[in-house]
Amino acid sequence: MNRVKGKYDVLIVGASLAASACAKRMVDAGLDVVALERNILPRHKVCSGILSPRGHRFLIENFGPLPREVLHEPTSCRGVTFHFPSMISIPMDFEGGPTPHLHRKFSDYWAIKSSGVEIHEGTSFTGLEDDGKMLNVTAKQGDKEVQYKTHFVIGADGPRSRVRHSIYGDYNKSIPWFMVGQKFQRIIECPLDDDYFHFWFHPELGHYTWSHARNRRQILGVGFPVGGNLHTYHARVEKYLRDKHGVKLEPAEEMEGCSHNFGPSLINSYVFGKGNVLITGQAAGFFNMLAEGMSCALHSGAIAGEAVVEAIHSNRPVQEVYRRQIASEVKRCTDQWNPFRIIFGNPHEADFKASLRKLSKKEQLIVIRDIVRFLKIYAPYKWGRQILAQSFMRIIRGEYPSSRWL
Numbered sequence: 250m251n252r253v254k255g256k257y258d259v260l261i262v263g264a265s266l267a268a269s270a271c272a273k274r275m276v277d278a279g280l281d282v283v284a285l286e287r288n289i290l291p292r293h294k295v296c297s298g299i300l301s302p303r304g305h306r307f308l309i310e311n312f313g314p315l316p317r318e319v320l321h322e323p324t325s326c327r328g329v330t331f332h333f334p335s336m337i338s339i340p341m342d343f344e345g346g347p348t349p350h351l352h353r354k355f356s357d358y359w360a361i362k363s364s365g366v367e368i369h370e371g372t373s374f375t376g377l378e379d380d381g382k383m384l385n386v387t388a389k390q391g392d393k394e395v396q397y398k399t400h401f402v403i404g405a406d407g408p409r410s411r412v413r414h415s416i417y418g419d420y421n422k423s424i425p426w427f428m429v430g431q432k433f434q435r436i437i438e439c440p441l442d443d444d445y446f447h448f449w450f451h452p453e454l455g456h457y458t459w460s461h462a463r464n465r466r467q468i469l470g471v472g473f474p475v476g477g478n479l480h481t482y483h484a485r486v487e488k489y490l491r492d493k494h495g496v497k498l499e500p501a502e503e504m505e506g507c508s509h510n511f512g513p514s515l516i517n518s519y520v521f522g523k524g525n526v527l528i529t530g531q532a533a534g535f536f537n538m539l540a541e542g543m544s545c546a547l548h549s550g551a552i553a554g555e556a557v558v559e560a561i562h563s564n565r566p567v568q569e570v571y572r573r574q575i576a577s578e579v580k581r582c583t584d585q586w587n588p589f590r591i592i593f594g595n596p597h598e599a600d601f602k603a604s605l606r607k608l609s610k611k612e613q614l615i616v617i618r619d620i621v622r623f624l625k626i627y628a629p630y631k632w633g634r635q636i637l638a639q640s641f642m643r644i645i646r647g648e649y650p651s652s653r654w655l
């Protein structure tokens with residue numbers, strides 16, 4: 250039989266970074282909030298864990314200094330190195346100095362506990378219904394079904410968001426999905442500088458290829474359209490790194506992967522929910538360049554929380570408030586993919602153009618050619634024209650049109 254677990258002002262689905270930031274805003278405002286997390290905490294999270302400087306500032310300002318146990322070894326990352334097929338490599342330091350290398354299992358747990366929210370772990374959201382007065386949420390705890398009553402639901406439940414699915418049933422079929430997987434290998438010899446996160450603009454390696462050091466092992470990561478084979482992509486990258494960069498590794502000890510909704514932030518196609526159901530973090534489509542999703546998860550989560558607080562105080566529809574407030578984070582995120590912003594501004598937290606200028610004119614042209622060749626593997630998604638159209642709108646209106654948001 251169904252059990253009603255309780256009545257809350259707000260129910261958040263997820264207990265990760267977007268959820269923590271969101272919870273913090275609402276708990277601080279005195280709302281009665283519960284966060285449901287499907288896993289038992291602290292839970293594992295597939296992630297490289299390189300927090301951007303902006304994300305780092307957010308954590309410090311909202312939750313205080315980071316405890317040592319929320320960090321991997323090396324504890325920080327100095328910047329990013331781009332590698333090109335022409336064998337030119339460009340190291341770039343993060344603005345403001347090195348950033349933390351988060352151990353997501355513990356950083357996320359620390360953040361959600363610091364938010365002060367009531368947490369129901371091992372509780373998986375399964376659906377919701379609006380009875381006209383309140384939202385009735387159904388969840389599973391083991392094989393038991395439980396119910397909650399609440400005024401607002403926040404979907405902070407990541408790329409495969411079940412909350413998003415409950416209000417936009419066909420959405421998952423409407424976007425391309427990418428698989429990202431990483432293997433952990435003991436190092437025999439690795440000339441790659443372990444102070445940096447390494448990324449390859451190489452069309453033959455895959456859509457997203459990276460490597461960095463963690464706890465005396467090297468991570469080799471690959472991203473490719475869903476349906477591809479992780480082992481095949483990984484073997485190709487391992488051979489390439491051995492042949493071209495002299496990276497010698499033991500066979501993989503561990504591997505992990507998950508699917509990703511990479512794409513919506515490039516073309517300003519976010520999902521923010523309807524009625525009193527808000528979607529935030531990666532569930533909404535926030536994803537910065539180089540798969541950096543933590544800072545925009547934190548900021549968008551905080552904005553969702555603030556929107557609920559303001560909607561209650563001003564007695565305004567929460568979607569109206571949220572959509573007005575979230576426009577700033579949309580700008581931050583989509584600007585990262587906007588060619589005009591990249592050429593004429595500096596939307597990233599490491600200065601690629603300054604590093605490029607240090608190369609000879611000939612090398613600069615080779616790098617630009619390599620980037621163009623790499624971008625061609627994304628041609629089947631037809632994002633190019635949409636990115637350009639949205640970028641023009643950004644020039645004309647000063648912001649990205651909200652008409653493209655769900």
Ligand SMILES: Cc1cc2nc3c(=O)[nH]c(=O)nc-3n(C[C@H](O)[C@H](O)[C@H](O)COP(=O)(O)OP(=O)(O)OC[C@H]3O[C@@H](n4cnc5c(N)ncnc54)[C@H](O)[C@@H]3O)c2cc1C
Nearest residue numbers: 263265266267287297298299374406407530531542543546
């Ligand atoms: C391989 C890889 C490497 C990455 N590297 C980086 C990096 O270096 N830097 C960076 O900034 N970002 C990185 N990212 C992206 C980053 O991990 C995400 O963008 C970020 O975690 C999104 O945060 P979120 O809070 O929106 O969602 P998530 O962190 O995905 O959290 C969602 C939470 O909701 C819970 N949940 C899901 N469904 C339910 C349900 N039905 N009921 C209850 N709970 C549910 C999940 O268990 C999870 O705890 C990487 C991602 C991958 C896959």
